[in-house]
Amino acid sequence: MKKYIINYLKEVEEKLDRGAFGKSEFQILKDKIAYFSHERLIHLLVTLFYAIFTLSFLVLGMLSYLFLIPFVIGLIFLMFYIPHYFFLENAVQYMYKLYDEALNKK
Numbered sequence: 807m808k809k810y811i812i813n814y815l816k817e818v819e820e821k822l823d824r825g826a827f828g829k830s831e832f833q834i835l836k837d838k839i840a841y842f843s844h845e846r847l848i849h850l851l852v853t854l855f856y857a858i859f860t861l862s863f864l865v866l867g868m869l870s871y872l873f874l875i876p877f878v879i880g881l882i883f884l885m886f887y888i889p890h891y892f893f894l895e896n897a898v899q900y901m902y903k904l905y906d907e908a909l910n911k912k
Contacts, residue, residue: 807845808890808893811842811893811894811897814838815897815900815901815904818831818835818901818904818908819904822904822907822908822911827908827911831908832905832908835901835904835905836905838901839898839901839902839905842894842897842898842901843898845894846891846894846895846898849887849890849891849894850891852887853884853887853888853891856880856883856884857884860877860880860881860883860884863876863880864877
């Protein structure tokens with residue numbers, strides 16, 4: 807997913823620099839923004855779910871040390887998932903800027 811977004815953003819930037827951004831590209835960019843916004847929302851919900859899930863195992867770890875094992879697993883998962891979510895967030899916001907830039911050049 808990350809490579810796909812990076813390649814698409816480079817493609818849009820190149821088209822904007824060349825001035826070859828037509829109506830079909832506007833519609834494609836709007837569709838991609840909608841798609842990635844939905845993806846961002848799903849990843850936000852998953853991130854929040856896992857954060858709550860991980861914190862609940864931390865609290866249960868105070869009762870029994872066995873619950874600290876799933877806490878550590880959840881913490882490791884979150885360490886990798888949160889940067890991925892922030893990449894999606896920043897990429898969608900950058901798509902908004904590219905869309906505005908394309909509208910101004912129109």
